[in-house]
Amino acid sequence: MNLKFKKPSKETQMAMSKVASGDDNQDYHSLAEGKLANITDHRYAKLLNSGNSSILAAMNSIDGAILIPDQGAWNGFKQIANFLNKDLITVKTNKGLIDLDELNESILSSSENNIIDLDDENNKSALFLTSFAAYTAEQDLKAICDFVHKNNILVVEDASGAIGDYENRLSNGSYSDIIIGSTGSPKIVNVEDGGFITTNNNSVFEKSKLLLKANKASNITACGIYNELDFAKDNLKKTVDACLYLKEAIEEKTSFNVFHKDKRGINVILETEDPKSLSYKLRQEFVLDSHGMITKCPNYNRLKENAVALEIKNLDIECLSQDNLDEIIKTLKCFDN
Incomplete structure (x- = not known):
């Protein structure tokens, strides 16, 4: 049994090496961002230096509370919500999978306790979740998004493990309001570092403008993402x-x-x-x-x-x-x- 740890494709490694050595001076940020936006069916995309930077930028743009699954997600959701001093609501799940009845109960309870405002368009809360619960089970993103949107809540999907979904059910901007992800090792788009954020709402980027600038991906990473997205x-x-x-x-x-x-x-x-x-x-x-x-x-x-x-x-x-x-x-x- 010959098992090897995931690495970027040989084509991507060669392309990144040319940028690192100065043989290729092309700015790959806009190219990679355009390709990302096309893949996620979102209008806007930005590259960052890590997945956690993407979470930080996305969460910083949310005015209301943050909802997260009780398991099968990512510790960074909790840590960054606490760092930003956000109200944090944990939703009971079916072993990581969002249960709409439990989600509804959390929303109603939080609304009654004035943690979530279901009517204020300028104070929307957001559900953060991963495309695959625990990396092992596909979330029903369409049903989840349909439900929370009726409650004036946004969906932020961490698609680190699902970018480029061949079924077009995950990492789909027609459902999720914001899509984030890591391109570190060993993710589906694997260039050993970096991250991304995409959306149709440019105000997300305006609210986190400083974070996006401070945590911008290097051109080497941008080149890697641009190439590795093809795979x-x-x-x-x-x-x-x-x-x-x-x-x-x-x-x-x-x-x-x-x-x-x-x-x-x-x-x-x-x-x-x-x-x-x-x-x-x-x-x-x-x-x-x-x-x-x-x-x-x-x-x-x-x-x-x-x-x-x-x-x-x-x-x-x-x-x-x-x-x-x-x-x-x-x-x-x-x-x-």
Whole structure:
């Protein structure tokens, strides 16, 4: 089993190297931003130096409260909301997946307590969530956006794991008001650093103008994003297909229960009574040239369950062969108690 940590494509590495060496003096910011806007179906796009900078810029532009899932999202949502002194509302989920009844309950309760103003157009709150809950289960973005928009609430989608969705259900500006993401390693658009933010509302950029300027991506990163976006759709599809194959095979061939086994995702999360022991054993088996692909749960960024996540998204696309996937299943069977 030959597993390697995800790297930018060779074409992207060569293009970035030319910019770094001074052989290419093209300014790639506007080119990459135009391509991003086209992919997300948004009018405006900006590149930043990290995913957290993108969250900061997006959240700073929100005048009202911030709603986040109770699990399966990103710690940065909470940390940045606290940093900006925003009212923070945690929404109960179905193991990371937004439940519209629970969301409605949170909205009504927050409105009654004057945390959310459902009528003031100048004080809109926003729901921050990731395209894939815990990286393992696709959120129903259309239904979520339809619901919250009726309540005068915005949606900010972290599409780090879903940019270029071939089904056009995620990272779709027709649904989400703001789309943000990281282009660091090992994301779908992987240039080892950087981030982005897109929207149809230019006031988002006006409100965070200083942050966008201070945290602007380098031209090397912009070049990388511009080139790597061409591979996003294929990278995502191959990763999702690999995870769907693994989810089905693990359910059939082992006694492990797989969370959200029928959902699209870019990792696979297994239920286990002893996540500490299993994660340790699997780390010895799955070594990616000094990087890892195992996450122990409970973990807010994944699931608050006794579980272990196999981060298939961390693998280089060339490693997602049938033989390697079958070897992963074979290895899991060795620890199937």
